[in-house]
Amino acid sequence: MGKLFSFSFLLQALAVVIAVLAFSYFDPFDLLISNKLTLRDTPAQVQQIKSIGELISAEYYGEVISSYSHTVKANKDTAIAQMKRDVMVVHKQFYRGLLNIINADLSDKSDIKKRIQSLQDSLEHYSYANAYLDVFESNIGRGKMAQQIKNFSDDSKQTNFFQYLAINKVSITYYNEVFSKELESINKIFNSSKIKNSQLILVGRGKVQAGFKFDSLTTRNVKVDTARNRIVLVGLKPQILSCDINPWFIPELGLKGFEIIEFNKNADNIDILKQVKLNCLDSLRNSAIRSEILIKAKINAEQNLKNLFSLLLNNKDIEVKILADTSVLMSVKP
Numbered sequence: 001m002g003k004l005f006s007f008s009f010l011l012q013a014l015a016v017v018i019a020v021l022a023f024s025y026f027d028p029f030d031l032l033i034s035n036k037l038t039l040r041d042t043p044a045q046v047q048q049i050k051s052i053g054e055l056i057s058a059e060y061y062g063e064v065i066s067s068y069s070h071t072v073k074a075n076k077d078t079a080i081a082q083m084k085r086d087v088m089v090v091h092k093q094f095y096r097g098l099l100n101i102i103n104a105d106l107s108d109k110s111d112i113k114k115r116i117q118s119l120q121d122s123l124e125h126y127s128y129a130n131a132y133l134d135v136f137e138s139n140i141g142r143g144k145m146a147q148q149i150k151n152f153s154d155d156s157k158q159t160n161f162f163q164y165l166a167i168n169k170v171s172i173t174y175y176n177e178v179f180s181k182e183l184e185s186i187n188k189i190f191n192s193s194k195i196k197n198s199q200l201i202l203v204g205r206g207k208v209q210a211g212f213k214f215d216s217l218t219t220r221n222v223k224v225d226t227a228r229n230r231i232v233l234v235g236l237k238p239q240i241l242s243c244d245i246n247p248w249f250i251p252e253l254g255l256k257g258f259e260i261i262e263f264n265k266n267a268d269n270i271d272i273l274k275q276v277k278l279n280c281l282d283s284l285r286n287s288a289i290r291s292e293i294l295i296k297a298k299i300n301a302e303q304n305l306k307n308l309f310s311l312l313l314n315n316k317d318i319e320v321k322i323l324a325d326t327s328v329l330m331s332v333k334p
Helices: 002-026 042-050 068-102 109-122 129-140 144-153 161-168 171-190 270-290 293-313 326-330
Strands: 054-067 200-213 222-225 230-234 239-244 248-250 258-263 319-323
Touching: 042 293, 054 068, 054 270, 054 293, 068 109, 068 129, 068 171, 068 270, 129 171, 200 270, 200 293, 230 293, 239 270, 239 293, 270 293, 293 319
Parallel strands: 230 319
Antiparallel strands: 054 200, 200 239, 200 258, 222 230
8 A cells, every 4th residue: 555655656746747847848827937138039139239329439539730722632632533433434324325336236227326316315414424425526526427337337348436446445535535624624723823822720629439320230230159158240330420529629728629720811711611620520530540440449349248248148258249241140150
Protein backbone atom coordinates (compact mmCIF):
# COMPACT_ATOMS: atom_id res chain seq x y z
CA MET A 1 0.00 0.00 0.00
CA GLY A 2 2.88 2.29 0.91
CA LYS A 3 4.63 1.56 -2.34
CA LEU A 4 1.42 2.18 -4.29
CA PHE A 5 0.92 5.52 -2.53
CA SER A 6 4.52 6.43 -3.21
CA PHE A 7 4.20 5.58 -6.91
CA SER A 8 0.94 7.52 -7.18
CA PHE A 9 2.55 10.55 -5.54
CA LEU A 10 5.45 10.44 -7.96
CA LEU A 11 3.05 10.40 -10.90
CA GLN A 12 1.17 13.42 -9.50
CA ALA A 13 4.38 15.30 -8.80
CA LEU A 14 5.67 14.58 -12.30
CA ALA A 15 2.39 15.81 -13.77
CA VAL A 16 2.65 19.06 -11.79
CA VAL A 17 6.25 19.60 -12.90
CA ILE A 18 5.30 19.03 -16.55
CA ALA A 19 2.36 21.43 -16.19
CA VAL A 20 4.58 24.14 -14.64
CA LEU A 21 7.19 23.75 -17.36
CA ALA A 22 4.54 23.89 -20.09
CA PHE A 23 2.96 26.98 -18.52
CA SER A 24 6.35 28.64 -18.21
CA TYR A 25 7.18 27.87 -21.81
CA PHE A 26 3.92 28.99 -23.42
CA ASP A 27 2.92 31.63 -20.77
CA PRO A 28 -0.58 32.10 -22.22
CA PHE A 29 -1.37 35.05 -19.92
CA ASP A 30 2.02 36.86 -20.31
CA LEU A 31 2.51 36.62 -16.55
CA LEU A 32 6.18 35.76 -16.70
CA ILE A 33 7.35 38.42 -19.23
CA SER A 34 9.95 40.86 -17.90
CA ASN A 35 9.53 44.55 -18.67
CA LYS A 36 13.30 44.99 -19.08
CA LEU A 37 14.64 45.19 -22.63
CA THR A 38 16.82 42.41 -23.99
CA LEU A 39 19.45 42.52 -26.70
CA ARG A 40 16.98 40.97 -29.15
CA ASP A 41 14.28 43.65 -28.68
CA THR A 42 15.19 45.44 -31.94
CA PRO A 43 11.88 47.34 -32.42
CA ALA A 44 12.13 48.66 -28.87
CA GLN A 45 15.73 49.71 -29.46
CA VAL A 46 14.71 51.52 -32.64
CA GLN A 47 12.09 53.47 -30.71
CA GLN A 48 14.59 54.35 -27.99
CA ILE A 49 17.09 55.70 -30.53
CA LYS A 50 14.43 57.38 -32.69
CA SER A 51 13.02 59.20 -29.66
CA ILE A 52 16.38 60.98 -29.33
CA GLY A 53 15.58 62.77 -32.59
CA GLU A 54 18.79 64.70 -33.01
CA LEU A 55 21.98 63.75 -31.21
CA ILE A 56 24.59 66.49 -30.93
CA SER A 57 27.80 64.63 -30.21
CA ALA A 58 30.54 67.14 -31.11
CA GLU A 59 31.01 70.90 -31.02
CA TYR A 60 33.61 73.22 -32.51
CA TYR A 61 34.30 76.81 -31.51
CA GLY A 62 36.37 78.85 -33.91
CA GLU A 63 37.36 82.20 -35.34
CA VAL A 64 37.64 82.90 -39.06
CA ILE A 65 38.50 85.89 -41.22
CA SER A 66 36.78 86.67 -44.49
CA SER A 67 37.03 89.57 -46.90
CA TYR A 68 34.93 90.82 -49.77
CA SER A 69 37.71 90.02 -52.23
CA HIS A 70 37.84 86.46 -50.88
CA THR A 71 34.04 86.24 -51.10
CA VAL A 72 34.09 87.50 -54.70
CA LYS A 73 36.65 84.86 -55.61
CA ALA A 74 34.56 82.13 -53.94
CA ASN A 75 31.42 83.34 -55.75
CA LYS A 76 33.32 83.49 -59.01
CA ASP A 77 34.64 79.94 -58.59
CA THR A 78 31.11 78.74 -57.79
CA ALA A 79 29.68 80.50 -60.86
CA ILE A 80 32.36 78.98 -63.11
CA ALA A 81 31.82 75.48 -61.69
CA GLN A 82 28.05 75.76 -62.18
CA MET A 83 28.45 77.11 -65.70
CA LYS A 84 30.82 74.25 -66.54
CA ARG A 85 28.26 71.70 -65.33
CA ASP A 86 25.42 73.38 -67.25
CA VAL A 87 27.39 73.54 -70.49
CA MET A 88 28.35 69.88 -70.11
CA VAL A 89 24.66 68.97 -69.72
CA VAL A 90 23.89 70.78 -72.99
CA HIS A 91 26.86 69.11 -74.64
CA LYS A 92 25.66 65.62 -73.65
CA GLN A 93 22.13 66.40 -74.80
CA PHE A 94 23.49 67.67 -78.11
CA TYR A 95 25.59 64.55 -78.59
CA ARG A 96 22.60 62.29 -77.86
CA GLY A 97 20.66 64.23 -80.49
CA LEU A 98 23.40 63.63 -83.04
CA LEU A 99 23.38 59.90 -82.38
CA ASN A 100 19.59 59.93 -82.75
CA ILE A 101 19.96 61.51 -86.20
CA ILE A 102 22.62 59.00 -87.22
CA ASN A 103 20.25 56.14 -86.35
CA ALA A 104 17.46 57.55 -88.55
CA ASP A 105 15.95 55.69 -91.49
CA LEU A 106 17.81 57.26 -94.41
CA SER A 107 14.95 56.62 -96.79
CA ASP A 108 12.54 58.59 -94.60
CA LYS A 109 13.44 62.23 -95.14
CA SER A 110 10.60 63.49 -92.97
CA ASP A 111 11.84 61.37 -90.07
CA ILE A 112 15.33 62.83 -90.42
CA LYS A 113 13.85 66.31 -90.48
CA LYS A 114 11.89 65.56 -87.31
CA ARG A 115 15.00 64.30 -85.57
CA ILE A 116 16.91 67.44 -86.47
CA GLN A 117 14.07 69.53 -85.08
CA SER A 118 13.95 67.30 -82.02
CA LEU A 119 17.64 67.99 -81.42
CA GLN A 120 17.06 71.72 -81.53
CA ASP A 121 13.92 71.55 -79.37
CA SER A 122 15.63 69.36 -76.76
CA LEU A 123 18.15 72.09 -76.02
CA GLU A 124 15.66 74.92 -75.51
CA HIS A 125 15.07 74.24 -71.81
CA TYR A 126 18.75 74.18 -70.85
CA SER A 127 20.97 77.01 -69.73
CA TYR A 128 23.50 78.05 -72.36
CA ALA A 129 21.58 76.17 -75.09
CA ASN A 130 21.38 79.27 -77.27
CA ALA A 131 25.10 79.82 -76.92
CA TYR A 132 25.70 76.19 -77.89
CA LEU A 133 23.42 76.40 -80.95
CA ASP A 134 25.07 79.68 -81.98
CA VAL A 135 28.47 78.00 -81.96
CA PHE A 136 27.05 74.99 -83.79
CA GLU A 137 25.52 77.14 -86.55
CA SER A 138 28.62 79.32 -86.82
CA ASN A 139 30.59 76.15 -87.64
CA ILE A 140 28.23 74.65 -90.24
CA GLY A 141 26.22 77.73 -91.25
CA ARG A 142 22.45 78.09 -91.24
CA GLY A 143 20.71 75.88 -93.78
CA LYS A 144 23.73 73.65 -94.27
CA MET A 145 22.38 70.87 -92.07
CA ALA A 146 20.00 69.70 -94.81
CA GLN A 147 22.90 69.44 -97.25
CA GLN A 148 24.90 67.44 -94.73
CA ILE A 149 21.94 65.09 -94.31
CA LYS A 150 21.84 64.65 -98.07
CA ASN A 151 25.53 63.83 -98.09
CA PHE A 152 24.97 61.49 -95.17
CA SER A 153 22.29 59.69 -97.24
CA ASP A 154 24.51 59.27 -100.27
CA ASP A 155 26.97 56.38 -99.94
CA SER A 156 29.07 57.80 -102.72
CA LYS A 157 29.77 60.91 -100.66
CA GLN A 158 32.66 60.88 -98.23
CA THR A 159 31.28 63.84 -96.30
CA ASN A 160 29.33 62.24 -93.49
CA PHE A 161 28.78 65.19 -91.20
CA PHE A 162 27.12 63.54 -88.22
CA GLN A 163 29.33 60.48 -88.17
CA TYR A 164 32.29 62.80 -88.46
CA LEU A 165 31.06 64.64 -85.37
CA ALA A 166 30.47 61.41 -83.47
CA ILE A 167 33.73 59.71 -84.41
CA ASN A 168 36.00 62.73 -84.07
CA LYS A 169 34.01 64.25 -81.18
CA VAL A 170 33.99 67.65 -82.84
CA SER A 171 31.19 68.59 -80.44
CA ILE A 172 33.87 68.72 -77.72
CA THR A 173 35.27 71.66 -79.66
CA TYR A 174 31.85 73.27 -79.44
CA TYR A 175 31.79 72.61 -75.72
CA ASN A 176 35.19 74.24 -75.26
CA GLU A 177 34.17 77.19 -77.41
CA VAL A 178 30.99 77.81 -75.41
CA PHE A 179 32.85 77.35 -72.14
CA SER A 180 35.54 79.86 -73.15
CA LYS A 181 32.91 82.39 -74.24
CA GLU A 182 30.92 82.11 -71.01
CA LEU A 183 34.09 82.14 -68.90
CA GLU A 184 35.04 85.45 -70.47
CA SER A 185 31.60 86.81 -69.57
CA ILE A 186 31.90 85.70 -65.93
CA ASN A 187 35.39 87.16 -65.63
CA LYS A 188 34.12 90.46 -66.97
CA ILE A 189 31.43 90.60 -64.28
CA PHE A 190 33.66 89.70 -61.34
CA ASN A 191 36.65 91.78 -62.49
CA SER A 192 34.73 95.03 -62.77
CA SER A 193 36.39 98.06 -61.18
CA LYS A 194 33.46 98.52 -58.80
CA ILE A 195 34.00 95.06 -57.33
CA LYS A 196 37.79 95.27 -57.35
CA ASN A 197 37.79 98.61 -55.51
CA SER A 198 35.43 97.46 -52.74
CA GLN A 199 36.95 96.10 -49.57
CA LEU A 200 35.47 94.69 -46.38
CA ILE A 201 37.21 92.40 -43.90
CA LEU A 202 35.28 90.61 -41.15
CA VAL A 203 36.23 88.41 -38.24
CA GLY A 204 33.63 85.80 -37.40
CA ARG A 205 33.49 83.83 -34.15
CA GLY A 206 31.01 81.02 -33.79
CA LYS A 207 30.04 77.46 -33.05
CA VAL A 208 29.53 74.37 -35.20
CA GLN A 209 27.58 71.35 -33.96
CA ALA A 210 27.72 67.89 -35.50
CA GLY A 211 26.00 64.59 -34.84
CA PHE A 212 23.21 62.38 -36.11
CA LYS A 213 19.53 62.65 -37.00
CA PHE A 214 17.49 59.61 -35.98
CA ASP A 215 14.00 60.83 -36.92
CA SER A 216 13.79 58.56 -39.99
CA LEU A 217 15.38 55.53 -38.32
CA THR A 218 13.80 52.12 -39.06
CA THR A 219 14.49 48.51 -38.13
CA ARG A 220 16.58 48.29 -41.32
CA ASN A 221 19.09 50.65 -39.74
CA VAL A 222 19.44 48.70 -36.49
CA LYS A 223 21.06 45.28 -36.45
CA VAL A 224 21.72 43.20 -33.35
CA ASP A 225 24.95 41.22 -33.31
CA THR A 226 24.34 38.85 -30.37
CA ALA A 227 27.56 36.93 -31.02
CA ARG A 228 29.62 40.05 -30.35
CA ASN A 229 27.21 41.58 -27.80
CA ARG A 230 26.72 44.74 -29.84
CA ILE A 231 24.16 46.87 -31.60
CA VAL A 232 25.09 48.10 -35.10
CA LEU A 233 23.51 51.18 -36.70
CA VAL A 234 23.98 51.07 -40.46
CA GLY A 235 23.41 53.60 -43.22
CA LEU A 236 24.01 56.59 -40.95
CA LYS A 237 26.58 59.34 -41.42
CA PRO A 238 27.53 62.13 -39.05
CA GLN A 239 26.53 65.54 -40.35
CA ILE A 240 26.81 69.22 -39.54
CA LEU A 241 23.66 70.03 -37.58
CA SER A 242 24.23 73.75 -37.10
CA CYS A 243 26.73 76.46 -37.92
CA ASP A 244 26.09 79.74 -36.21
CA ILE A 245 27.75 83.07 -35.55
CA ASN A 246 25.74 85.08 -33.05
CA PRO A 247 25.92 88.91 -32.98
CA TRP A 248 27.51 88.55 -29.53
CA PHE A 249 29.74 85.50 -29.17
CA ILE A 250 30.54 86.04 -25.47
CA PRO A 251 28.39 88.95 -24.23
CA GLU A 252 29.91 89.08 -20.74
CA LEU A 253 33.35 89.66 -22.28
CA GLY A 254 32.07 92.05 -24.93
CA LEU A 255 33.29 89.65 -27.63
CA LYS A 256 31.34 90.11 -30.84
CA GLY A 257 30.36 87.33 -33.19
CA PHE A 258 31.10 89.52 -36.20
CA GLU A 259 33.67 92.27 -36.06
CA ILE A 260 34.66 94.61 -38.89
CA ILE A 261 38.42 94.87 -39.27
CA GLU A 262 38.59 97.03 -42.38
CA PHE A 263 36.26 98.52 -44.97
CA ASN A 264 36.11 101.36 -47.47
CA LYS A 265 33.21 103.45 -48.66
CA ASN A 266 32.77 101.33 -51.79
CA ALA A 267 31.86 98.41 -49.52
CA ASP A 268 29.31 100.38 -47.51
CA ASN A 269 26.53 98.18 -48.82
CA ILE A 270 24.20 95.78 -46.98
CA ASP A 271 24.44 93.18 -49.77
CA ILE A 272 28.24 93.13 -49.56
CA LEU A 273 28.03 92.71 -45.78
CA LYS A 274 25.60 89.79 -46.15
CA GLN A 275 27.86 88.08 -48.69
CA VAL A 276 30.93 88.35 -46.46
CA LYS A 277 28.97 87.09 -43.43
CA LEU A 278 27.82 84.05 -45.41
CA ASN A 279 31.40 83.45 -46.48
CA CYS A 280 32.44 83.59 -42.80
CA LEU A 281 29.91 80.86 -42.05
CA ASP A 282 31.22 78.70 -44.89
CA SER A 283 34.79 79.20 -43.64
CA LEU A 284 33.74 78.29 -40.08
CA ARG A 285 32.02 75.12 -41.31
CA ASN A 286 35.05 74.11 -43.40
CA SER A 287 37.38 74.83 -40.48
CA ALA A 288 35.31 72.54 -38.25
CA ILE A 289 35.41 69.77 -40.86
CA ARG A 290 39.18 70.13 -41.22
CA SER A 291 39.40 69.76 -37.43
CA GLU A 292 37.68 66.34 -37.84
CA ILE A 293 34.45 67.30 -36.11
CA LEU A 294 32.56 64.60 -38.04
CA ILE A 295 34.97 61.89 -36.94
CA LYS A 296 34.68 63.03 -33.33
CA ALA A 297 30.88 63.16 -33.65
CA LYS A 298 30.79 59.48 -34.65
CA ILE A 299 33.09 58.36 -31.83
CA ASN A 300 31.17 60.35 -29.21
CA ALA A 301 27.78 59.20 -30.50
CA GLU A 302 28.82 55.55 -30.22
CA GLN A 303 29.88 56.15 -26.63
CA ASN A 304 26.67 58.03 -25.79
CA LEU A 305 24.50 55.25 -27.19
CA LYS A 306 26.60 52.63 -25.43
CA ASN A 307 25.92 54.38 -22.12
CA LEU A 308 22.21 54.54 -22.92
CA PHE A 309 21.86 50.85 -23.73
CA SER A 310 24.10 49.78 -20.87
CA LEU A 311 21.42 51.22 -18.58
CA LEU A 312 18.41 50.01 -20.57
CA LEU A 313 19.71 46.46 -20.96
CA ASN A 314 21.59 46.28 -17.67
CA ASN A 315 24.55 45.19 -19.78
CA LYS A 316 27.71 47.19 -19.13
CA ASP A 317 29.65 45.27 -21.80
CA ILE A 318 27.28 46.15 -24.67
CA GLU A 319 28.95 47.85 -27.66
CA VAL A 320 27.39 50.21 -30.19
CA LYS A 321 28.83 50.75 -33.69
CA ILE A 322 27.68 53.26 -36.30
CA LEU A 323 28.49 52.39 -39.91
CA ALA A 324 27.72 54.42 -43.02
CA ASP A 325 28.16 51.48 -45.38
CA THR A 326 24.91 49.51 -45.79
CA SER A 327 26.81 46.54 -47.27
CA VAL A 328 27.55 45.37 -43.72
CA LEU A 329 23.89 44.35 -43.48
CA MET A 330 24.86 41.02 -45.00
CA SER A 331 27.67 40.40 -42.51
CA VAL A 332 25.77 41.21 -39.29
CA LYS A 333 23.71 38.26 -38.16
CA PRO A 334 21.13 38.51 -35.36
